[in-house]
Amino acid sequence: MAEIPQAQPVSAAKPVQAKSDFLPVRVSGFDSLLEDGALERGAVILLSGGAGTGKTTFCMQSLYNGALRGERVIYLSFEEEPSQIKKHMKKNFKWDFEPLEKTGRAAIVKLDATKVARQVEQLIDKNKGVLEIGMMDIGFPFKPDRVCVDSLSAVAIAFQGQETYRLYVQKLFELLASMNTLSFVISETEQVPKVYSRTGVEEFLADGVIVMYNTMVNNKRQNGLEILKLRSGKHQKAMVPYTITDKGFQFLARAK
Amino acid sequence: MAEIPQAQPVSAAKPVQAKSDFLPVRVSGFDSLLEDGALERGAVILLSGGAGTGKTTFCMQSLYNGALRGERVIYLSFEEEPSQIKKHMKKNFKWDFEPLEKTGRAAIVKLDATKVARQVEQLIDKNKGVLEIGMMDIGFPFKPDRVCVDSLSAVAIAFQGQETYRLYVQKLFELLASMNTLSFVISETEQVPKVYSRTGVEEFLADGVIVMYNTMVNNKRQNGLEILKLRSGKHQKAMVPYTITDKGFQFLARAK
């Protein structure tokens, strides 16, 4: 499994080919786990794992490397402040989103989950059970190539009823798919999850499910990632160990 | 266990014998697990398994091979868009549903689970607890020989109450049975399921239950399929390992 070079300086990056159907994920050797070497545009990928497994890091690494190559990327936060996220990414991994934001290739956006939930509930009430949401409603400043929503769990707990949340998830996924973007949506689970989301609905609406495990072996934590489901093509069916270094995700090489 | 030839070009396929009571499933060697070598027309078969076990692939392989031999087949989606499904089936397995749709032998139909749930709830309200549904209500353009409903789980979560959902499932099963079609209905479960559906009602209303397991052994996933229940006849009582290749399902041969 050859290592894909990560996080090159901006000048070294080439724009991606427009209208390609597939986008490499560009997170360490992740793409080599996929037969296509990339994920499909329009796909919504559920990223599930416990606290501290690196879900945000995985996404940020993908967004950063995408933007470096000329894509437009959006990180939609329902939890941490954009200034904090950028500070941490720069400090921990030297991923500097400032120049990318200035050149319009990246946007890091914060939405208040409670406000979103209240608005959605009012819309559903007003329209008698029907919900339509547009790009503006989710705070996107432009049509992105690559998106991360962090996290659906924060959104789920803000809703008053499971039913309205499910309707919101369905419409959000449809919207993301309609923009032809590659989307990662994050779900926080137990450390060794057997269900991959709060309601169980996200995992079968999603076009793919990636699970991050955090197992305790001899009082040490070991991380592993598994591609559980992928509609667009074949993938390795195994748990791949990883660590997080100052270059982000590092997978242990495995013969494919 | 002899391999049944799969996915022959359309021209090579012969029409099935009309009025036969049984239809071969035509998914790799699956039929050899059945004493009858086929499943009964009018039977509703519950297909249960976790995310990524290949439930959709199993059904599509059966529908495609049926249509190739002259049957009329319908895939009723409550999740993925028909265009996406067709694209993925063609890309991953070379199963091209376009010519089959043009010649009227296949239909891939999408219904909105939320809308269906709301309509059913209104019907039940209006008719004081009684529900009657017809072929048109479930979006069937013709009376099919073979059907896949993907998935009941998506329908279940769209209903506001378990009771109305159960009534819907009961009536849906009766309708499918009345059309003399062989029906697969999909239920998404945990990776190693002990219950086979959301409400537990599907599994004893169904005429058969097929379970797909996704077990983690030495950090590798292994898939196995089991026929748990079948009213129409005897079957192998064991978990049969399988992989999914670019030809679809492949069972490991076992002496019967």
Place this chain on the structure above:
Amino acid sequence: MAEIPQAQPVSAAKPVQAKSDFLPVRVSGFDSLLEDGALERGAVILLSGGAGTGKTTFCMQSLYNGALRGERVIYLSFEEEPSQIKKHMKKNFKWDFEPLEKTGRAAIVKLDATKVARQVEQLIDKNKGVLEIGMMDIGFPFKPDRVCVDSLSAVAIAFQGQETYRLYVQKLFELLASMNTLSFVISETEQVPKVYSRTGVEEFLADGVIVMYNTMVNNKRQNGLEILKLRSGKHQKAMVPYTITDKGFQFLARAK
């Protein structure tokens, strides 16, 4: 454990002795597990097991062999259509209920669980919490010697409240007992059950509990039957392995 001859042609069967207090079950060697070699008339026996364990087959074998010997038997279905059941029994085991129905010795009746539940709820409402049901209310065309109700699970899910269901079960059991019939009532459980019914009430209202297990050993299913409780007399306290052949249930012989 001597094998009791099964399923003799009708002409070979002798009428049972009238007014006997006990009826042999006549399912392979099952009766040899009982000190009395038979079950008591008036007893309601709960038959619990997972999907595909053969609960319906067990009952049908008992009913068929009883009817062959001159008894009157009723199979009350809340799930499968009578025509289907008869077709499957004839195909799989050569048990032909048609001549038995014609001579008035067998009846296979279907009731709609939802309708029954609604009627019972209305009766309870009308009579302020009191419920009386008669033989006609449960669709019995005659007073039977042997009965199977398949399944209580289907009835349980049709009720809107647990309380009304429990009252119904209590009254149903009383009615069956009052007719001096030997009754099997089926409950669908998990494959290796620890509770034997949906509400837990059936198992202590019943005069006996028979449990059917479906355990996975080395990826093969193994079936075992256990008599867990029996008010009328002593019985073997062990799990007895069985298979289902084209002659129905076959127990592995064990010294008593």
Place this chain on the structure above:
Amino acid sequence: MAEIPQAQPVSAAKPVQAKSDFLPVRVSGFDSLLEDGALERGAVILLSGGAGTGKTTFCMQSLYNGALRGERVIYLSFEEEPSQIKKHMKKNFKWDFEPLEKTGRAAIVKLDATKVARQVEQLIDKNKGVLEIGMMDIGFPFKPDRVCVDSLSAVAIAFQGQETYRLYVQKLFELLASMNTLSFVISETEQVPKVYSRTGVEEFLADGVIVMYNTMVNNKRQNGLEILKLRSGKHQKAMVPYTITDKGFQFLARAK
């Protein structure tokens, strides 16, 4: 552990000493598990175990042997018909309650759990949360020395709310204690219970808790009895194996 002679013919029994504070249980060697060799009058003993563990048999053996020695005993059934119970006890163990009933030493009474629950709920409603019940309210024809209530589980499910049931249990226990009777109250649990009653309240209101286990070892059931709690004195703290023969309970002897 010496065997206490069981079930002598009536003529051979001597009247118990009046006003004794303790009553031997008289179930095989059970009394030898107790430092006092007997249980205290006024004590309410919870008898918990799964279906088929012999809870009713244990009680009946105690009642029968008590009545034989001149006590007055009552069996209060919320489940089985008195005629059936008597028939089974006579058939299975030769315990004939008829002569005991005729001489006024035994009464086997049936109450309808649903009716009792409705009456109690009305009383509580009428008296604004206060409940008083007397000997007549629970159908006792006389003040007994020994009582069995079979089962609290049947009563529990008949109540509409846990709160009213708890109040009823509390008052029932107080009433039984006030009559200076030795009372066994039965609770049906799982086969290897970890909680001993439906609501968890019975086990700490009771003066003693006896648990009956039904464990599966090598596909054979093994029964064991444990005295878990006893306010009146010390007792063996171990699981004592037992079988049920045609003489009732038989404990395997253990050095005390």
Place this chain on the structure above:
Amino acid sequence: MAEIPQAQPVSAAKPVQAKSDFLPVRVSGFDSLLEDGALERGAVILLSGGAGTGKTTFCMQSLYNGALRGERVIYLSFEEEPSQIKKHMKKNFKWDFEPLEKTGRAAIVKLDATKVARQVEQLIDKNKGVLEIGMMDIGFPFKPDRVCVDSLSAVAIAFQGQETYRLYVQKLFELLASMNTLSFVISETEQVPKVYSRTGVEEFLADGVIVMYNTMVNNKRQNGLEILKLRSGKHQKAMVPYTITDKGFQFLARAK
């Protein structure tokens, strides 16, 4: 671990030193498990364990030995009658509370949990969510040095809502603390508890948590006690085996 002499005759006991901040527990060698050799006045100690673990015995031993040394002690029962408790303590352990009650050093008080719950609920209703309770409200005839409340579980089930119960527990703990008494409050749990109270709130409001385990080893029960939490000082962090003899609790000696 030296044995502290237990249960001396009244005449041999010396009055405790007034105004001391700490009180020895005086239950066999328990105090040697504590760095301070005693528990703090004003502390509320939760005593959690399954049925039959000896929670009441532990408290009674502490109260009795305290009273013998001149303290004033109160046992507040929500379950057993005072006359019964005294009878059992005298019979089983020769702890005679009668002379202590006559000399005003001990009081054994019974409160009806249901009545207390109703009163508290009315007070909260009347005062719009605010609750104040005084010494009289909990039936204390005098200000005690040492108290046992047996049991909180009985109180918890008498309340109609968890919220009002929690408020009551909070106020009860504050009241007990304000009297500078050493208080044991009993909670009935499973035999090998992982949570230590019904609502989970008692264990972090308490100043200490003592857990009593009842584990089954080779079909024999083994008892062990653990001090899980203690705000006032250090303690042994291990499970200490114990038995209950006719002298009450006996810990197996362990080097500290």
Place this chain on the structure above:
Amino acid sequence: MAEIPQAQPVSAAKPVQAKSDFLPVRVSGFDSLLEDGALERGAVILLSGGAGTGKTTFCMQSLYNGALRGERVIYLSFEEEPSQIKKHMKKNFKWDFEPLEKTGRAAIVKLDATKVARQVEQLIDKNKGVLEIGMMDIGFPFKPDRVCVDSLSAVAIAFQGQETYRLYVQKLFELLASMNTLSFVISETEQVPKVYSRTGVEEFLADGVIVMYNTMVNNKRQNGLEILKLRSGKHQKAMVPYTITDKGFQFLARAK
């Protein structure tokens, strides 16, 4: 892992450098588990563990050592009385908060969880779902460098609905972050937790999660601490054993 000197007398402490972005935790060798050797100002750290694991001690040690070096610290109690906490800290660890309070460097504040919950609920009601809270609302006498909230669990149970509690937690975390303080918020869990808070929301709103385990090995308790999640930087991924001595937390040294 070098030991950081703990709990020097006040005179020996030097004021911390103002405006530093990171603050050492100063709890035994804890800081050596962090790549930065400190935690970030503005971070909210969830401290989760069972009763008796030392959560309060950990925080108090950090606050005390911070105040000794010139920081201003606040301990916000929702459980124990300030006078008790101070007494116990002085007695058990010789941490004397009195002089620190007098010089304005420490404040130990008690709030009534029930009152806070009622106020928050009223505010939310009044402002139609919107909640704003300020420094005064949480009883802070000054803007602190270091804070401990003990415990969120006590607050959680005081709320009538999960939704309002979640909103409160979110706003509390935002407020703490806005003050540029290093905040520890305590959550009481099971002894070997798999979820780290009552609602599951705290753990993904927090900037870090520290878990304290209390495992039973050979009947002895062993404590271990794990940093599960930390947004600001890398940390050791293992369970580090610790004991609590009269100097507070002591970690067993491990090569980093």
